[in-house]
Amino acid sequence: MSAITREDVAHLARLAHIQMDGEELDRMAGELDVIVDAIASVSEVASQDVPATSHPIPLNNVFREDTPHGMLTQEQALAMAPDAEDGQFKVPAILDGE
Amino acid sequence: MTEQNYTPDQLIRLSALQMADLLRAGTITSVELTQAHLDRIADVDGGESGIHAFLHVNTDEALAVAAEVDAIRAAGGLEADALHPLAGVPIAVKDLIVTIGQPTTAGSKMLEGWMSPYDATVVEKIRTARLPILGKTNLDEFAMGSSTEHSAFGNTLNPWDPARIPGGSGGGSAAAVAAFMAPLALGTDTGGSIRQPGAVTGTVGAKPTYGGVSRYGVIAMASSLDQVGPVTRTVQDSAALQELIGGHDPRDSTSLPKPLEGLLTAAQQQDITGLRIGIVKELQGEGYQAGVLERFQEAVKVLEDAGAVVQEVSCPHFGYALGAYYLIMPSEVSSNLAKFDGVRYGNRVVPDGGGTIEQVMGATRAAGFGEEVKRRIILGTYALSAGYYDAYYGSAQKVRTLIQRDLEAAFDQVDVLISPTSPTTAFAFGEKLDDPLAMYLNDVATIPANLAGIPGISVPGGLSEGLPVGVQFLAPVRGDAVMYRAAAALESRLEQQWGGPIWQQSERLAATDHSQTAGGDR
Numbered sequence: 001m002s003a004i005t006r007e008d009v010a011h012l013a014r015l016a017h018i019q020m021d022g023e024e025l026d027r028m029a030g031e032l033d034v035i036v037d038a039i040a041s042v043s044e045v046a047s048q049d050v051p052a053t054s055h056p057i058p059l060n061n062v063f064r065e066d067t068p069h070g071m072l073t074q075e076q077a078l079a080m081a082p083d084a085e086d087g088q089f090k091v092p093a094i095l096d097g098e
Numbered sequence: 099m100t101e102q103n104y105t106p107d108q109l110i111r112l113s114a115l116q117m118a119d120l121l122r123a124g125t126i127t128s129v130e131l132t133q134a135h136l137d138r139i140a141d142v143d144g145g146e147s148g149i150h151a152f153l154h155v156n157t158d159e160a161l162a163v164a165a166e167v168d169a170i171r172a173a174g175g176l177e178a179d180a181l182h183p184l185a186g187v188p189i190a191v192k193d194l195i196v197t198i199g200q201p202t203t204a205g206s207k208m209l210e211g212w213m214s215p216y217d218a219t220v221v222e223k224i225r226t227a228r229l230p231i232l233g234k235t236n237l238d239e240f241a242m243g244s245s246t247e248h249s250a251f252g253n254t255l256n257p258w259d260p261a262r263i264p265g266g267s268g269g270g271s272a273a274a275v276a277a278f279m280a281p282l283a284l285g286t287d288t289g290g291s292i293r294q295p296g297a298v299t300g301t302v303g304a305k306p307t308y309g310g311v312s313r314y315g316v317i318a319m320a321s322s323l324d325q326v327g328p329v330t331r332t333v334q335d336s337a338a339l340q341e342l343i344g345g346h347d348p349r350d351s352t353s354l355p356k357p358l359e360g361l362l363t364a365a366q367q368q369d370i371t372g373l374r375i376g377i378v379k380e381l382q383g384e385g386y387q388a389g390v391l392e393r394f395q396e397a398v399k400v401l402e403d404a405g406a407v408v409q410e411v412s413c414p415h416f417g418y419a420l421g422a423y424y425l426i427m428p429s430e431v432s433s434n435l436a437k438f439d440g441v442r443y444g445n446r447v448v449p450d451g452g453g454t455i456e457q458v459m460g461a462t463r464a465a466g467f468g469e470e471v472k473r474r475i476i477l478g479t480y481a482l483s484a485g486y487y488d489a490y491y492g493s494a495q496k497v498r499t500l501i502q503r504d505l506e507a508a509f510d511q512v513d514v515l516i517s518p519t520s521p522t523t524a525f526a527f528g529e530k531l532d533d534p535l536a537m538y539l540n541d542v543a544t545i546p547a548n549l550a551g552i553p554g555i556s557v558p559g560g561l562s563e564g565l566p567v568g569v570q571f572l573a574p575v576r577g578d579a580v581m582y583r584a585a586a587a588l589e590s591r592l593e594q595q596w597g598g599p600i601w602q603q604s605e606r607l608a609a610t611d612h613s614q615t616a617g618g619d620r
Contacts, residue, residue: 004480012479016432017439018472019460031534032477038535039421039490045500046493053498055322055352056308056551057575062351070349076215082446089442091455 004032106134107610111601114187114281114335121186124171128164128186132230135188136160139232139279149255151264151274152233153193156200160188160230167228182227184342189224190280192271193234194241195326196315197221200231204317205239205249205267208444208466218315219350220284220326220343227342232280235270239468240435241291241319243267244540247531248470256299258565258604262524265295271329272299277607282339283329288319289423290520290544292327293556297519297568300558300600302585303329304336305544307576308551309354311340312347320430321352323423323548331599333557333586337365340578354576364579365586371405373584376512378572380416381543386521389562394518397559397569400591401516401584411511413504416546418497423545424538425481425494431471432478438466473534502550509574514584517543519556519568543570553578557585558600560592566600 006022009029013020020028074087083090102125109117109131120126136157143149167186170177196202196214198221203209217225224231238248246254246269256264257277264273271283272295285292287305296303304327311326318324328339338361345357377398382391402408440446440462441455447465449457467475481490508515520540530537547554552575559569569588573581593599601607 008480009476012476012483015483016475016479017436017456017459017463018467018475019457019464020472028473028476031473032480034535035424035473035477035538036480039424042418042421042425042493042497043489045415045418046496050496050499052492052495053502054495056498056502056549057352057354059309059352059354064348070216072215077442079215080212080443082440082444091441092448092453092458094455 004029004036105610106137109134110138110278110281112281113332114184114330115332115338117187117281118184121167121171128167128230129161131186132160132164132188132232135232135280138277142277143279147260149257149260149273149277150252151235151254151270151277151279152190153203153205153236153251153270154200155233156231159199160232163228163230164188182342184282184338185228186230187282188230188232188280190232190235190271190274190283191221192237192268192283192285194237194286194317195221195284196317197231197234200234202234202317203251204241205237205251206466206468206471207250208438210250210445212443214315216315219312219347221315223343229282235268235274235283237270238267239471240317240431241267241286241288242431242470242474244290244294244537245525245527245530246270247527248468250468253527256524257607258300259524262526262565263298265298265520265524267291268295268303268329272296272301272303275299275301275329275331276601281331282335284326284343285329286316286319286324286326287548288323289427289541289548292329293544293554293568293570294520294540296329296556297570298524298566300566300604301329301331302333302336302555302557302589303327304340304555304581305547305553306340306344306578307354307358307553309352310358310553310578311344312350312353314347314349318434320427321434322430323427325548331601333555333582333589334362334365336555337361337582337586358576358578360579361582365582367583368587368590369405370401370584370587373406373514374512375401375406375408375584376411376508376515377408378416378508378515378517379410379412380414381517385539385542386518387523387562390518390520390522390567393560393562393567394569397588397592398516400595401588404587404591409512411508411515413501413508413546415497415500415504419501419546419549420538420542422494422497422501422549423541424477425490426498426549428474428478429481429491430478432475432482435471435475438463440466470534498549501546505546505550505552505574513573513580514577515572517570517572519543519570523562523565523567547572551575553581555581555585557589558592560600561603
């Protein structure tokens, strides 16, 4: 059911914010096709009456007191930032030309 | 223990609990012990032909902590009495676990040079117990791989044969312990990253019950599967280390409310009369190396002779476990690794001539992530995308339920399950690097434990063509104690047969002449 195309990978790479060149897209498409073929068999046994398990050991309603603790200082939080200014993380323009 | 002088070469080959005994008796100091390990690291880990288990060596801090322990012991009194039994025994930490004062890279260029502003809970526990931290160990990038070939900072060599992989992702921790650079190490296991390196390096590695050890401060790969655990040379050492790092942590909401207790006691028990052991029918046969199956069958015989009751059990859905794992894990990876976008931390890459933030993120992630990480992010994005979600991710989660049911039925009949840990012994570098699927098949016997959240351990089962074979025990959720009991019983009986620990069968590891341990000419 797979047959992943180069265009599919380009779309997925865009969604995942990973820049890829043509050669990489071609290689990845071929590799993913093989992998997906090998793992797609899961749908054979996944009938409707089988409930899904998202977590191996169900622990529900894990709450704690809503009190601040163990916070980083602003200095600590920004210490390893690629770029910072005025106590904030600094990023390039979010929209073109602004 | 009789009074005896130990050379550094003898000291580093003792078990962690033996080292702890000598420290308590005052026969050796922690500074001597820590220095012996640092010297060993300097001798066999660095340079062109070194093992390269460590990405960072924490010399000054390790010696300072060792000196503190020695001073407390020398002063005596309440503080000395209150020292943890393992205080002063050095430890290595997988570089996926964050540490104040040492870089944490996750084996990725993305985080090269990154310094964490906080300690993981397991690191806090180690510091509180005063175990000197020797350094951070190599791994496949973000713990994705079975060979350490996916580390951005080079391969770690297998101390048994430098032409071969040390397993992965925790190959650095396993190689450090196998080559006597550390008696204890921390690993993480998402699909076998503690147990498979243990198997191929002749060491012991345990994945505790999911939630048994806090993951706070462990860089997440696949959150419903990840677990921290011990890497050691003996089963008792693993049990002791799991007791130290385990327990409830309010900062990890998946942490079990009650600690898993009595692990070391269970590992000391030795009696397995009447213990019911199940051989998993689906975890043998095709795809398993003949030598691996031979050692496995001998291990089963040893357990039977020791009084265990062995029967075959079937887990019919295990054939789908690999597929379920390689859908669930990449899906969680694609989500967990979204945070590495070059905004708050990590190495930002700006395209030539600048760019928008989206272009910067694309360039940052293209340059920062290696091939395998990208492959898994794309695979996960695919599995979660509209139109495929039900067929892939949804089905995989149902398979997870079926595997849990298989295991519940099996554990109605037996106390523990047994299988080979890995289908093969250590393979050569490059052998599977260009075939991702072949690499993934390494995990076939270890993955079910992660999907079901149960504990698993690998112990040395002997050699095949001169390379270590691992035997895996699996136990029910919260059954870590019985897992350690069974594993220790096998270990002690095999060591009786061999006349000592498995590493004595390696000329390279038994040799006290350092030049023989690392690969090639030095």
